[in-house]
Amino acid sequence: MPFSAAELLSIARNYWRPDRDFDFRPENSPEAERFLELWEKELAKMDQWRAFLRELGGALPAFTIGNATATCDACFRCSVYPATENKPQQRRWVVVGCVSILAPVYTVYGVQYEYTGTERTRDKVFLEPLPPEMQAPADIIARSIEATFGVEKLSRELSEMPVPLIVEPHEPPNTTLFHALFISRPERVP
Template identity: 40%
Template sequence: MAPSREELVAIVREYYSSNNDFLFNLKPCPEEERRQALWSQRIEDMGSWYSFRDKLSEALPNFITGETGSTSDGALRCIVYPPEAARVPTSNWIVVGCVSILAPVYFVYGVECDYADGRLQNPRASFERPPSSMDFPAQMVARTIEMAFGYSAVPRDIAETPVPLFAGLLEPPKTTLFHALFTNEPSSIP
C-alpha cells in the first residue's frame, strides 16, 4: 500500500532542510547527511536497478533507454526516448520513470522536446498523459517498476503537494513532494 500524503511529507522532512542555513555552512546539514547515506547504500547495491533496466530494455526494444541520477535528488530516473526515426521537429515526448530512494514510491512523467540538428532541444517537463505514441512505453515503465521493486505510484495531486523544504535550487513555496521525492530538475535529462 502506498504511503499517504502525510507520511510522504514526514519522510521528506528527514532528508531536506526547512531553512537555508546550509547555504552558509561548509558542513552538510543533518538532512543532507541522511540523504547522502541513502545514496551511498543505493550505489553499493545497484543490482536491482540494473535488472530493472535490463527488463525495461527487453520490453521496449525499439526505444532508446537511458538513466540519470543525482545525489542532490531523491531518486534514480530511467528515460525512454522515442526511436530516432520517429522524432519530429516539435513535441517529442520522452518518458521518465523515477524510483525514489527515500520511500517505496515511483512517478512517471514526460519531457517534451523539439528535435533539430540531430538532437533534442528545449526540454519541458509534462505531468500530462503521454501522446498515444508514448503511452505504451509509459505503461511499461510503470509496470516494470512495480514488478522489479514493488513500489506504488504517487498520484499527481499528491506529488504536487507543496512542502516547506529546500530541494536543490528550489525553495518554499515552489518545492513540492515531487521535487523532494524524485528530482528538483524534472526537465534535466541527458
C-alpha cells in the same frame, strides 16, 4: 497501503531543510548528511537497477533505454526514447521512470523537447495524463517498476502538493512533493 501526504512529508523532512541555515557553512546539514548516507546504501542496488534496465529494454525493443540516475537527486531514474533515424527532428520526447530512494514510491513522467537546429529551445514536462505517444511506453515502465521493486505509484495529486522545504532550485511555495521525493529538475534528461 498508500502513504498519506503527512507521512510522505515527514519522510521528506528527514532529507530536505525548510531554511538556508547551512548555506555557506563548511559542514553539511544533518539532512544533507542523511541524504548522502542513504545514497551510499542505495548504491549497493545498482546491479539490480542495471538488470531492471536490461529487462526494460527487452520489453521496449523499439526504444533506447538509458540510466539517468544521479546521486544529487532522490531517485533511481531511467529514460526511454523512441528510436530515431539519425536525422534532426524539431520535436523529440522521452518517458522517464523514477523510483524514490526516500520512500517506496515511483512516478513516470514525460518530457517533450523542441529544437532549432541542434539547440534545445524549449521543453515541457508532463505528469498524468501523458500525451498519447508517451502512454504505451509509460504503462510498460510503470508495470515493470511495480513488478521489480514492489513500490506504489505516487498520485499526481500528491506529486503536486506544495511542501515547505527547499529542494534546489525550488523554494516554498514552489517546492512540491515530486521535487522532494524524486527530482527538482525533471526536464534534465540526458
